[in-house]
Amino acid sequence: MTETDTYKDKGARKLLVKELREKGIQDEQVLQAILKVPRHHFIHKDFRWHAYQDKAFPIGEGQTISQPYTVAYQTQLLHIEPNDKILEIGTGSGYQAAILMEMGAKLFSIERQEKLYLKTKKLLTKLGYTGTFILGDGSEGHKEGAPYDKIIVTAGAPKIPTSLLEQLKIGGILIIPVGDNKEQVMHTLIKKMDGSIENIALEKFRFVPLIGNQAW
Numbered sequence: 001m002t003e004t005d006t007y008k009d010k011g012a013r014k015l016l017v018k019e020l021r022e023k024g025i026q027d028e029q030v031l032q033a034i035l036k037v038p039r040h041h042f043i044h045k046d047f048r049w050h051a052y053q054d055k056a057f058p059i060g061e062g063q064t065i066s067q068p069y070t071v072a073y074q075t076q077l078l079h080i081e082p083n084d085k086i087l088e089i090g091t092g093s094g095y096q097a098a099i100l101m102e103m104g105a106k107l108f109s110i111e112r113q114e115k116l117y118l119k120t121k122k123l124l125t126k127l128g129y130t131g132t133f134i135l136g137d138g139s140e141g142h143k144e145g146a147p148y149d150k151i152i153v154t155a156g157a158p159k160i161p162t163s164l165l166e167q168l169k170i171g172g173i174l175i176i177p178v179g180d181n182k183e184q185v186m187h188t189l190i191k192k193m194d195g196s197i198e199n200i201a202l203e204k205f206r207f208v209p210l211i212g213n214q215a216w
């Protein structure tokens, strides 16, 4: 990993943002965060010069850093407001976490793989991001920080975990990909004033599986 952020990197981020706009990402706040966060710090040095391609890459432990389009798509759906308390399930490389914190979120992020948790916590701290990083099964949420304004799941779930809906505030939003091991549909769930849930199904994606008590 390199600690530098060169003109070449900054230029590549501008081109990535242009590409994401062309693919339909419109939220300026999200695009500004992508422009700022040095994605090359979050991937293995072997992929250093591919960091600003709109692609997922391996991050070890059989896991991946999500494609920038996917990160932008999910983040856009969260409609982040400054100081929103957000729970991210699947810290992985920490890139999505950095985007959320760059946008002013008060972040709780949970990862089940100890090696990734330790490595990413160290990296995010070194880069100056101050969130709460947790090792555990995020399919059950994280009761200690609840209730949350927003919850984002960055792995594919077989169903919507009820504990995540319970840990959402009234008016809160849960973004989660749901499906089988080949393909998942992105869902936005909104907790209404009367506690009922509005569930909107959106585009199809392909994620690594969410593994846990309320998952695979």
Ligand code: SAM
Pocket (backbone or CB within 6 Å): 063, 064, 065, 066, 089, 090, 091, 092, 093, 094, 095, 096, 097, 110, 111, 112, 113, 116, 136, 137, 138, 139, 154, 155, 207, 208, 209, 210, 211, 212, 215
């Ligand atoms: N947000 C990540 C990023 O920016 O790199 C995406 C990482 S990857 C697509 C999904 C991550 O979810 C993996 O690191 C995986 O270990 C983690 N994961 C899977 N099931 C989990 C669970 N029940 N609780 C917490 N993390 C989980």
